[in-house]
Amino acid sequence: MWGKKWGWFESVAIVAGLGMVGVVLQLSVGAIPHNAFVSPVNIVGGSVLVAIIILCFTILYKYNKKTPLAFFAGGKATLSSMAALLLVLVLMGFTKQIPVSMGIELTHPIHRIGLSHILSTWYFLILYLYLLFVLGFVIINRVIRIKANLRDIAFVMNHIGLFITLFFGMLASADLQRYRMHTDTESDYPEWRGIDNITGQVVDLPIAIDLLSFDIDEYPPKLMIIDNNSGKPLPLQRAESLSLEAVPTEGMIDGWQIKVKEYLPYSAAVATPDSLVFREFRSLGAVQSAKVDVRLNEDSVLSGWVATGSHIFPYRSLKLTDSVSLVMADPEPKQYSSRVVLYAQNGDTDSATIKVNQPLRYKSWYIYQLNYNREQGRWSTMSEFELVKDNWLWGVYIGFAMLFVGAAMLFMSPLPKPDNEKELKNE
Amino acid sequence: MIDLLPLLDWTDFVYFATPTFLLLVVSVVSALMSKRSLAIVAGALAVVVFAFFIGGMWHSLQRPPLRTMGETRLWYSFFVIIAGLIVFVRWRYKWILSFSGLLSTVFMIINIAKPEIHSKTMMPALESPFFVPHVISYIFAYSMLAAALIMGIYIIYNRRKNSSIEIDKMIHIADNLVYTGMSFLMIGLLLGAVWAKIAWGTYWGWDPKETWAAITMLSYLLYIHHRVYCPKRFEVSFLLLIISFLFLQICWYGVNYLPSAQNSSIHMYGM
Numbered sequence A: 001m002w003g004k005k006w007g008w009f010e011s012v013a014i015v016a017g018l019g020m021v022g023v024v025l026q027l028s029v030g031a032i033p034h035n036a037f038v039s040p041v042n043i044v045g046g047s048v049l050v051a052i053i054i055l056c057f058t059i060l061y062k063y064n065k066k067t068p069l070a071f072f073a074g075g076k077a078t079l080s081s082m083a084a085l086l087l088v089l090v091l092m093g094f095t096k097q098i099p100v101s102m103g104i105e106l107t108h109p110i111h112r113i114g115l116s117h118i119l120s121t122w123y124f125l126i127l128y129l130y131l132l133f134v135l136g137f138v139i140i141n142r143v144i145r146i147k148a149n150l151r152d153i154a155f156v157m158n159h160i161g162l163f164i165t166l167f168f169g170m171l172a173s174a175d176l177q178r179y180r181m182h183t184d185t186e187s188d189y190p191e192w193r194g195i196d197n198i199t200g201q202v203v204d205l206p207i208a209i210d211l212l213s214f215d216i217d218e219y220p221p222k223l224m225i226i227d228n229n230s231g232k233p234l235p236l237q238r239a240e241s242l243s244l245e246a247v248p249t250e251g252m253i254d255g256w257q258i259k260v261k262e263y264l265p266y267s268a269a270v271a272t273p274d275s276l277v278f279r280e281f282r283s284l285g286a287v288q289s290a291k292v293d294v295r296l297n298e299d300s301v302l303s304g305w306v307a308t309g310s311h312i313f314p315y316r317s318l319k320l321t322d323s324v325s326l327v328m329a330d331p332e333p334k335q336y337s338s339r340v341v342l343y344a345q346n347g348d349t350d351s352a353t354i355k356v357n358q359p360l361r362y363k364s365w366y367i368y369q370l371n372y373n374r375e376q377g378r379w380s381t382m383s384e385f386e387l388v389k390d391n392w393l394w395g396v397y398i399g400f401a402m403l404f405v406g407a408a409m410l411f412m413s414p415l416p417k418p419d420n421e422k423e424l425k426n427e
Numbered sequence B: 001m002i003d004l005l006p007l008l009d010w011t012d013f014v015y016f017a018t019p020t021f022l023l024l025v026v027s028v029v030s031a032l033m034s035k036r037s038l039a040i041v042a043g044a045l046a047v048v049v050f051a052f053f054i055g056g057m058w059h060s061l062q063r064p065p066l067r068t069m070g071e072t073r074l075w076y077s078f079f080v081i082i083a084g085l086i087v088f089v090r091w092r093y094k095w096i097l098s099f100s101g102l103l104s105t106v107f108m109i110i111n112i113a114k115p116e117i118h119s120k121t122m123m124p125a126l127e128s129p130f131f132v133p134h135v136i137s138y139i140f141a142y143s144m145l146a147a148a149l150i151m152g153i154y155i156i157y158n159r160r161k162n163s164s165i166e167i168d169k170m171i172h173i174a175d176n177l178v179y180t181g182m183s184f185l186m187i188g189l190l191l192g193a194v195w196a197k198i199a200w201g202t203y204w205g206w207d208p209k210e211t212w213a214a215i216t217m218l219s220y221l222l223y224i225h226h227r228v229y230c231p232k233r234f235e236v237s238f239l240l241l242i243i244s245f246l247f248l249q250i251c252w253y254g255v256n257y258l259p260s261a262q263n264s265s266i267h268m269y270g271m
């Protein structure tokens, strides 16, 4: 067998065999726990993989392609390793994925074999490592006779870029730390406790956050007509609405002619002898309200107030008929922002405004705006952050940068004409 | 600032889709009659008319029209025309305009029949400089890969009739389209990954849409490498091209209907 060139049969046999080993391990040992490969296990494992690739390649080089090891730098290994991983990913795409911690406890065969949490299965890990192994081989095999032309540089960027990305991505997935932290403007001291996203445990973090203020920037609210029974906006197929961007304004919703005469972004209800009206009110719990005229028929107009609710005041709708009402929908948020001061264990401090899409960075920590007290809405004094620490981000980003250049070159570099492509194949 | 762009919305689409369609017909007919420059000019005008509508939508929505399926279909129609023109200009392949024109028209008709009206609001996570280039890269890649599939079908269909040199030339075009498509898939993916890191902390979360994006990429990589290693077996490559394209459809909108992805994807298009 040694010395003979391996072909399609062997390439399929290898991935099938590796897959089987993975399945057997899965059934006997069970899923890989999320923290099985935290450093230094992942670092050791990663270095061993790179060492194996280099060692195997050296052997191959010494025996001058006579050994079947040459196979791993070839097309059949490439195609089969990609196809095997693709197959596993397609399975994953078609099955609902749940967290491992949940899947481990379930006994249905789907869970036992890991289909519901494929990323934590042995066969996924093994086939991923095999792809990396082949890719590493392919890279060395080509790099040792590299030429400084566009095509070879594109090859290096795409293949080494992918190797680096997949390699550091693997290290990172074991080491990534994510915590949630609740802060409150009313609190007298900074918060340093975080809830681990995976274990749910409360831990002391090396950084603390003091929330100075929390704000929501909202879109102008909208008026809608809803069905009184179902509460659904009308018309059912495509709900219509009237935005209060510029007041006074008027428009049609589901055939009703509506005139908005007054709009108060901060207001509260005040009872007068014969009705309820809204007046400007600028403190906790204030709601948005609008005074409207709705034409009921040829000669009658209904006048009244509609308002959003808050955690203190109920919302107010205007009943047009027994079956429909005019309401003011809760305004949609445009941006959330928290003004914070950050304190690090070593004495560093920093202050910033954290927004969605604008995290605060401190060393390898990123702090994200996550949530707030939904019930209190814009009056929320609570702001929830997510703190993420990824020690391997730099590695993944190097890979990304190379892949980016590679992609640009893939687009720009001319492919060989069909004629000279043939000679490329015949080595 | 002078406002060059009018405020347009979906009801105006017909008035732009119709001239675009007519220009496409002129372009296709001229190409088939070997009137090359007329074909290019008419095609380019179609692009301009269409771009004008997209610009007007953008202007009136006060956000890029990239949020609903209908809005992304708009860009798809637009880029398919461009993809066809690029192939036509670069490789002088006159049939491509008929296919790209047809595909673009189908998507325009869907958008006239089923416009997806949407309010101006945009959730905070989308307020990012990465949003527009990310989605546009993807949609551009989708149209390139659609053009590649059309090429592939044409090749398989005409295998016997044409000389092998001509077939080789067409396969070469298909390969180029896949390379271009793949390159934009990769750019779109990387932009999306960096954006995700900035918006919510992980560049890759194996959300269903992301899983299908990985599947699509891997599948097109199989095509590319199969072409490199087995250049004589185009039928097999063609099969990979079809499968990859199906995966791409799942990735684009199929995940919205996939039972395994219900309630779990953060990338759902607003409906």
Ligand code: HEM
Pocket (backbone or CB within 6 Å): A073, A074, A075, A077, A078, A081, A082, A131, A134, A135, A138, A142, A151, A152, A154, A155, A158, A159, A162, A410, B221, B224, B225, B228
């Ligand atoms: C980002 C991902 C990838 C891209 C864009 C890519 C692209 C390409 C392209 C365009 C070629 C042919 C052109 C050339 O020879 O320069 C090629 C060749 C090759 N690729 Fe990839 N590839 C990728 C990933 C992979 C992976 C994961 C493997 C292996 C598991 C692999 C194995 C190979 C091999 C063996 C060759 C032939 C090399 C040679 O002729 O020396 N590639 N790749």
